[in-house]
Amino acid sequence: MTDTLINDKNLIDGRTGKWEVVLGLEVHAQVTSKSKLFSGAATDFGAEPNTQVSLVDAGFPGMLPVINEVCVEQAVKTGLGLKAQINLVSVFDRKNYFYADLPNGYQISQFLQPIVGKGTIVLDLAEGEHREVGITRLHLEQDAGKSLHDQHPSKTYVDLNRAGVALMEIVSEPDMRSSEEAAAYLKKLRSILRYLGTCDGNMDEGSMRCDVNVSVRKVGDPLGTRCEIKNVNSIRYVAAAIEHEARRQIEVIEEGGSIRQETRLWDPGKGMTRAMRSKEQAHDYRYFPDPDLLPLKLDAAWVESLKAGLPELPDAKRARFVKDLGLSDYDAGVLVSEKESADFYELAAKGHDPKLTANWLTSELFGRLNAVGKSITESPVSAKALGELVGLIEDNTISGRIAKDVFTEMFETGKSAAAIVDEKGLRQVLDTGAIDVEIDKIMAANADKVAEYRGGKDKLFGFFVGQVMRAMGGKANPAMLNDRLKAKLAG
């Protein structure tokens, strides 16, 4: 398998030769649910400290966890979205460790029998390349609370609002070979989760967190010792942390040293990783089945019904946009990468030329939004309004050139295309008589140029088009103008 992954452009030059980076990702994705995995406390982000905590989450004696059926459903849906095996029997285990923000002294997780097994995800790489990466497993577990170390000189403050919130830990195979691929993996996973509605993918609020396993080796060698980089909280940082960590490991080995298996932290301020001070002692989590929880059994028919109800996912949508709507693979990829963009496009293109609509969306609207730092959901031009503009081009009410001016005004004022066209009298002139009148005027005023054109200077055609267009305020139908002008100049 590994041989097929070797791609020269991914190799890193060291002093002693070329090195291959081997990457595996563990993503913690917060399950979208109203209440926690095993308690009825709320999961909203940003609440006052300890206001969303039940006695179950706070680890009070005698409290029993009861599983949230929606969290189970979300995990299964995600597994199906990753084309993964759904395990009809799975078991919750206790992962034991001491930390101030873990009141029970253990995290309820799944170890030997996770709810979801092996799956795959397709990466969308540069130049329209696609590549599959294996998913090892997905399991359900509780989040820990939050520790604040900077509120007091000698104390750590603990907020348990997040304690017990459901997480899906999604583990990839060590199938990635460059920071670009790792970034593409995260983007695609985030996109799939958002299409499914099982995680909001918001890395800023910590609802998607990533640990990266990095090792290096000479091409053809067995896997090197890996280091785990913890909690890298943006796609950009993941790429930067990998770049730095790979070079660090290569340097250590080339200096004659060896890599210690350890957990490292990414320091975005310094742009480097450093070894974590504590937690060096090999972990011994002493996993065992949680005696408070019975095995989780799923009904095969229920899983099938979830499968039948899955929304169209980005890969399928892209394929449909290419096959049925005639879009290029690139344009389709841009449109489907965010669910909101795909929804916007489908609404805008309803009843209109799909390619023309795609062009207006990707080259005009996306460009404008980027320039003002807005997302598609904040667009001042609605999907329906963009569709109307495309409609005016299609039925020849305005030319494509005028449409750009109309679009600019739509973006700035939020007015509809039709209103702007009426207000400014931008309706395209389709009356050949009116066009002829203007052509005659221009030809009369430029008799010398007409003579030159007729004498063989074809290039002057553009000059006449420009003059007539200008005289008509850009409103002449370009095709008609070309036809009439050719005929008249021919004499």
Added chain:
Amino acid sequence: MSLDSKTVANIATLARIRVPEADLPGLAQELNGIMTWIEQLNEVDTKGVQPMSGVLARDMPRRPDVVNDGGDPLKVLANAPEPAHGFFTVPKVVE
């Protein structure tokens, strides 16, 4: 299976229990006694029997996804030694 003093010391560390060096051999002997007692289970032939994590034959009960708990920080913090501004506080954890 036999536990030596070193293993017992490690288990004590993992459980955050301080055990004086002198107590280790005695504890090891005690735990070994318990282990030997449990090891009698090995006499049962379990060939072809699925491992089980509980004795109840029923399905795991589930709850609907509704918020019906929380919202009472005072109750949650009632036993905390030094709560501050709605937080639990502990001696600084340095990372």
